[in-house]
Amino acid sequence: MTVQINDAIRKLDKKSFPAWYEIPLGGTLVAEGSTDYHTGSWRTKRPIWNAEECSHCMICWMYCPETAIKVENGKVVGIDTNLCKGCGICANECPREKAMTMAPGGEY
Amino acid sequence: MRKTIGLTGDGAAAEAMRQIDPDVVAAYPITPQTEIVERFAEFVAEGSVHTELVTVESEHSAMSACCGSSAAGARTITCTSSQGLALMHEMLYIAAGNRLPIVLINVNRTLSAPINIHNDQSDSLGSRDAGWIQLYCEGAQEVYDTVIQAVRIAEDRSVMLPVMVCLDGFVVSHNVEPINVLDDQEVKDFVGEFRPVINLLDTENPISMGNLTLPEYFFEHKYAQAYALEQSKPVIAKVDKEFGEKFGRSYGIIEAYRMDDAEIAIVTLGSMVGTARVVADDLRQQGIKAGVLKIRCYRPFPIDEVAEALKGVKAAAVMEKALSPGAPGPAVFSDVLGALYHKGVHVNLISYVAGLGGRDVPAKSIRRVYEHLQKIAASGKVDRILNYLDLRGWQ
Numbered sequence: 001m002t003v004q005i006n007d008a009i010r011k012l013d014k015k016s017f018p019a020w021y022e023i024p025l026g027g028t029l030v031a032e033g034s035t036d037y038h039t040g041s042w043r044t045k046r047p048i049w050n051a052e053e054c055s056h057c058m059i060c061w062m063y064c065p066e067t068a069i070k071v072e073n074g075k076v077v078g079i080d081t082n083l084c085k086g087c088g089i090c091a092n093e094c095p096r097e098k099a100m101t102m103a104p105g106g107e108y
Numbered sequence: 109m110r111k112t113i114g115l116t117g118d119g120a121a122a123e124a125m126r127q128i129d130p131d132v133v134a135a136y137p138i139t140p141q142t143e144i145v146e147r148f149a150e151f152v153a154e155g156s157v158h159t160e161l162v163t164v165e166s167e168h169s170a171m172s173a174c175c176g177s178s179a180a181g182a183r184t185i186t187c188t189s190s191q192g193l194a195l196m197h198e199m200l201y202i203a204a205g206n207r208l209p210i211v212l213i214n215v216n217r218t219l220s221a222p223i224n225i226h227n228d229q230s231d232s233l234g235s236r237d238a239g240w241i242q243l244y245c246e247g248a249q250e251v252y253d254t255v256i257q258a259v260r261i262a263e264d265r266s267v268m269l270p271v272m273v274c275l276d277g278f279v280v281s282h283n284v285e286p287i288n289v290l291d292d293q294e295v296k297d298f299v300g301e302f303r304p305v306i307n308l309l310d311t312e313n314p315i316s317m318g319n320l321t322l323p324e325y326f327f328e329h330k331y332a333q334a335y336a337l338e339q340s341k342p343v344i345a346k347v348d349k350e351f352g353e354k355f356g357r358s359y360g361i362i363e364a365y366r367m368d369d370a371e372i373a374i375v376t377l378g379s380m381v382g383t384a385r386v387v388a389d390d391l392r393q394q395g396i397k398a399g400v401l402k403i404r405c406y407r408p409f410p411i412d413e414v415a416e417a418l419k420g421v422k423a424a425a426v427m428e429k430a431l432s433p434g435a436p437g438p439a440v441f442s443d444v445l446g447a448l449y450h451k452g453v454h455v456n457l458i459s460y461v462a463g464l465g466g467r468d469v470p471a472k473s474i475r476r477v478y479e480h481l482q483k484i485a486a487s488g489k490v491d492r493i494l495n496y497l498d499l500r501g502w503q
Binding site: 026031 | 306313324
């Protein structure tokens with residue numbers, strides 16, 4: 001069953017639409033989160049990360065529902081534009097005023 | 109050790125549940141199903157089952173809790189009647205759409221208004237398109253056996269669908285019959301251990317369920333679900349056959365009773381089957397070639413079997429305890445008609461709605477249905493397609 005579901009997900013990735021017999025049982029997805037999907041295409045607002053203001057407290061990283069906060073060596077290094085769907089949770093949760101802010105429009 | 113004891117239909121269902129010992133039961137009591145929950149709550153209280161009994165505040169919550177527990181990999185059973193099933197309606201589709209192998213025992217009772225606690229089949233026949241397997245039982249022994257079979261059918265890896273086991277309220281649920289009860293270990297061995305395909309609590313293989321499915325995918329999901337229901341028929345037959353080989357009782361998808369050379373036949377489901385058998389036996393003694401076609405498995409509808417059984421019959425009446433207001437005919441009648449059309453079989457077919465709101469359907473009334481069929485068989489002409497048995501003012 002897992003193999004079938006993975007096959008179906010691979011097909012989704014390629015944007016080819018699976019036939020009814022390739023669909024995972026009961027609409028179940030086996031991916032750990034939504035990293036297999038380009039949720040970045042949903043974005044109508046975009047977060048602006050300010051490296052100079054950021055204290056690297058990791059609160060945005062913890063709250064981001066799409067694992068879109070890029071981290072290297074324990075420090076925030078930017079935003080994965082493929083994954084960020086523009087929900088604004090990072091900016092809302094950020095304890096600093098200017099470290100993470102939302103700008104209108106999805107395009108960077 | 110196997111034993112024969114006196115049990116009501118509800119008691120038989122509760123006994124089967126005790127022996128299955130499901131992981132979770134989430135149920136809300138409602139007449140005439142109450143006795144099942146009451147008895148099962150006693151089993152929980154005395155520690156004879158390991159079940160987590162969730163005492164929910166409504167049937168909508170009951171089926172919601174069942175969906176959650178089944179998705180979490182727990183073997184799950186519930187039971188209800190009438191308004192309870194109606195309140196579950198939304199969640200019935202979710203159980204089927206998420207492919208959750210829940211077993212629901214539905215004690216058939218009519219739907220309000222006017223308020224009435226007695227038997228007809230409006231509740232479960234009204235849920236026929238929810239995507240559940242529906243099995244209708246004639247008596248309490250069949251209830252006991254079918255509840256045990258239902259667990260295996262639902263959890264079969266090629267099926268993975270919820271199963272509704274239906275019994276007529278009071279007529280079956282509250283009458284005591286001698287029931288042959290299997291040994292606890294035999295039932296445990298037959299149902300086996302639940303190995304869920306979908307398991308939210310399996311942290312080694314994380315999944316997400318209940319995902320939003322937009323127009324590009326929804327249709328394919330629903331067809332896959334409908335296909336699984338259509339394909340469940342051989343599994344239902346296989347489990348029933350295996351049960352028969354092990355324990356000496358099996359019921360089939362349908363049962364064609366004295367149908368081999370029958371010229372007139374009554375097609376029905378639930379407790380009316382038993383009464384129709386008695387009338388057919390009487391008529392046979394008078395040389396009248398009468399038969400009974402029992403539909404045990406209503407969803408998936410046994411198209412091939414029904415058409416084959418009715419082939420060569422001169423006139424047949426479909427008897428059911430539910431109206432389908434504004435429709436060309438009530439539900440079971442329409443399905444039988446559809447099956448005949450699928451297979452190119454022509455039978456002079458009429459409908460008899462009977463027993464609404466608990467009105468008794470005695471042998472003498474069923475005899476009048478056969479008399480009507482004799483007239484149609486003799487003349488070759490159907491005088492009236494839609495008929496209402498023992499309805500005052502209806503001639």
